[in-house]
Amino acid sequence: MAEQLIELNVTGMHCNNCAMSIHRLLEKKGLQDISVDFAGEEVKFTNNPAVTLPQIVKDIEGLGFKVIGDPALHTPRFYEQVENKFILCAIFTAPLLLHMVLPWHLLHSTWVQLALCLPVFIVGCLHFGKSAFNSVKGGVPNMDVLIFVGSTAAFVYSLVGTLQHLGPRFMFYETCATIITLVLLGNVFEKRSVNQTTSAVKDLMKIQQTTANRMVNGSIEVISAKDVRPGDTLVVNQGDKIPVDGEVLSGGASIDESMLTGESVPVDIEKYGKVIGGTLLIKGNITMLATKVGANTTLSQIIELMKKAQAAKPPVQKLGDKVAAIFVPAVILISVLTFLFTYLIGQSDLQTALMNAIAVLVISCPCAMGLATPTAVMVGLGRAAKNGILIKGGDTVEAVTDAKYIVFDKTGTLTTGKFSIQDIKLNSGTSLEEVRGIITAIEERSNHPIATSLVEQLKSLSKTKTILISATEEKGLGMRAEDVNGNTYFLGSGKTADTHYNLSLYKNQIQIAQIAIDDTIKPEAAGLITQLKQMGITPILLSGDKNNRCQKVAVALGIDEVHGEKLPDEKLSIIDVYKKKGKTLMIGDGINDAPALTRADVGISMSGASQIAIQSARVVLLNTDLSSVVKFLQISRHTLLTIKQNLFWAFAYNVVAIPIAALGFLNPMVGAFTMAFSDVVIIGNSLRLKRKRL
Missing domain, CATH: 3.30.70.100 (Alpha-Beta Plaits)
Structure with a gap:
């Protein structure tokens, strides 16, 4: 197989x-x-x-x-739900605790106490015991081992006292039951808190659960979005969610894409426009052709990337993992030593020695260390996703926090990417209409921002139609093509003597035209560069465009270090130079940026980028607004800060609590209570990231 x-x-x-x-x-x-x-x-x-x-x-x-x-x-079955286990145990534990304050003779009966404790102990054995036994067998003892050993010791001690009629000094049924009940209560809170930390992915999955109006032989049938197939014709009305990715065949609409980009302003879509599954049609009606369905939709790929990101461990987590792995055996050893020292050397009675040993078991909390990193990462990634920032790995969060350099591509990153032809210089007696036709035919085959802009501009101008049989994009150079008559073409950034022109068009290896194109700087770019400098990060401009154009943009934005006219392999060398000096991030959007995005410590791709750039990057900015770069850096820094806080509290809790319990200053029931809530404190600190002011 x-x-x-x-x-x-x-x-x-x-x-x-x-x-x-x-x-x-x-x-x-x-x-x-x-x-x-x-x-x-x-x-x-x-x-x-x-x-x-x-x-x-x-x-x-x-x-x-x-x-x-x-x-x-x-x-889950009724008896499998931790909430129901807790309620059952609480019902039996309450009267066991009440016997300590109420003078009712019946509650003081050892047999009644045994009868009340036994159901709780059985639930504890089923919930903690099986997990404890199998974790020991698997070579990774977990927290359930500590809970099971502690509660069983209290139960067996009390049972022996009951059978041998040793009196109330040997009765600790309430300790056994309370440990189990309080830890189950902690599990209830923990389960609900963890559910909150994973809400970002669950919210995205809920968006997928919608219906689609499929047109079949002129009539409409309502089906589940997961049953839509490529090529289906769908009707989407005002107020509906767009079920899958596709193209508009007819109609027009305003679409709320905020769930994907974080951008609250609706986007107007017309005929031939692309729509994304899960977005909301707030005004208008469209008929669309389904192009990507199931796991291939943008939303499904985002969900999959989010899941992978949450599972990726930052280096800072490795310390917690290593400690948690040896923690349980260490605590059991401390518990045994506590019992021996208290009973044999401290000459305390058996009851005191046992209670101190049990307190050590139930106060320790390896779970808090295990939860410290993943919960913070999940909340951080979720907050980033809601702001239109898709982070592909939890380890990325740590990788960007000490960033010293951010390298920017120019076209489509610092500039709008909306290009217009400023001038066309003709050679060899070629007509303007023929050149326009060749440019249109070639650039229709590319998804680069320049190509899209040029095709849009030339759409309404007169031109001679050119029919191509092939067109290929060469990284950092341009496009090569061949027409039905066997003529070969090259359109790219050939180095010319006149720096005014930045594109050259060749036909059969003879230059037939030079084209001057330009775009505009994004309005938020200058503010971003200023903020980065204030954060101690050096901005760098790295582009394949002409030196004079790069310098013009750099001066306007306040960027001091500029590298223009660089091919993909040259970009790699420059990235390597900066990486030797400090942590280096790269932001780009084209095929020519893909190698550099991969080579940088963290590659960041813009939303309108080529597919290869998105795949090469570890972060995708779904919102084209550059201010999301700063938001990404802030979320990453606060996520790492939260991880460090969580690990500190998890370690500090155990370092302080275990000696206190070993010295006999902590009742096992108080220990169980504080242990249960230490997890909740860790998760609660992580959840602060959801609304924390950055």
Whole structure:
């Protein structure tokens, strides 16, 4: 069987420790390209012909997790929901706690206390015990080991006291039940908080769940958007969501694309205009042709990139992962030593020694360390996405925070990319109409901003029609083409003596025209350059355009370092020079920028860029407004700051809490309560990023 990427939806993962146990299991089976996202509840890997999928599913479920089909259609059973487990345990735990303050004789009966504690202990064994056992078996002990050992020690101690009639000093049923109930309460809060951190992807997935009006033989049938096929004709009315990507066949409309670009101003679309699935038609009506459906739509690709980004670990997380992996065995050792020192050396009674040891187990919190990074990354990426900034990896967030240089391409990045022909100089007796026709025929085959602008400008002018049989784009040079008569053409930035002209047109290797084109600087570009300088970042202009044009733009914007007339390989060399001096980002949009975008520490692509530029970049700015560059830098810096805060609090909590518990200053129930809420504090700090003023 050929290798293929397998995707499984797995529920029951609480934090990064859970993800690590699945990751290690799959590694032992020899699987490759493993990615485990606990918050997104997704496990991906490349299958191994030697291992069957049913066996992999069985082994993952053996760790205490559950593999499900479509998450949208999955409804967990009543007894599987952590909220219901908590409510059941709380009902039995409440009277156990009340016996400490109420004089009711019945509540003081050891047998009544055993009867109240037993259902809670059974729930705890099923919820924590199975996961604890399988995590130890898998070689990655998780937090459930600590909870299970602590609650079981209290229960067994109390049960022995009950059976041997040793009296109330041996009764700690309320400790056992309270530990389990409070940790379940923490799990409830944790589950809801993690759901909030992943809301960006879930919101995008909800946008996909819409219907489409498909035209069949003159009549309309309503179908699900996922059933639309390429080539279908769809009718979209005012107030409808556009179901898939496509082209307008007739009609006109104003479309709200804010969910994609963060831009609140509606976009007017007419015949032959392109529309994006998931955007909202707020005024007008259109008939459209479906071109991209399913996983190929822009929205689906964004969702997939978001999922991959959330699963990508920043380098700062590796420290947390390493500590969390050895944390549980270390805590168990500390707990055992606490018991031995308290009982044997400190000469305390058995009850005190056991309570101190249990307190150590339940106060420690490896989950907080496991949650510290991914929750902050998810919220940060979600906030960026809502601002029209698509970050392809959580590791990108850390990579940009110490940026020293930002290298800008000129055309379509610092300038509008809307070009117009200023002048055409004819050679060899060629007519103006013929040159216009050749330019139009060649540039229709390119998606470069210059090409789009020139085709638009020449559309209404008189020209001789040229029919091409081939056209190819050469990185950083231009377009080569051949017509039906066998004539060959080249249109590109050939170096000319007259710097006024920046494009040359050749027919059969003879220059027949020189073209002067120019575009305008984006209105927000100057403000961006000023802000970058204030942030301590040096802006650099790197372009294939003429030196004099690059200098003109650089002077207008206040950019001091300029590199003009550079081919793609020369751009790579310049990027390498800056990378040696400090962290270097590159912003571009054309095919000629793709190698440099890949070579830079972080490549940033503009939304109207060529597909290869978007694929080469680690960040895509869906909004053409350059101010989103600063927003991206701010979100990245605050995300990394939040990660560092989370890791500090997670480490500090354990460093302070474990010695306090070991010295006997902490009741196990208080320990369970504070442990449960340490996770919530970490996630709460991450959620501040959603609304934090940057």
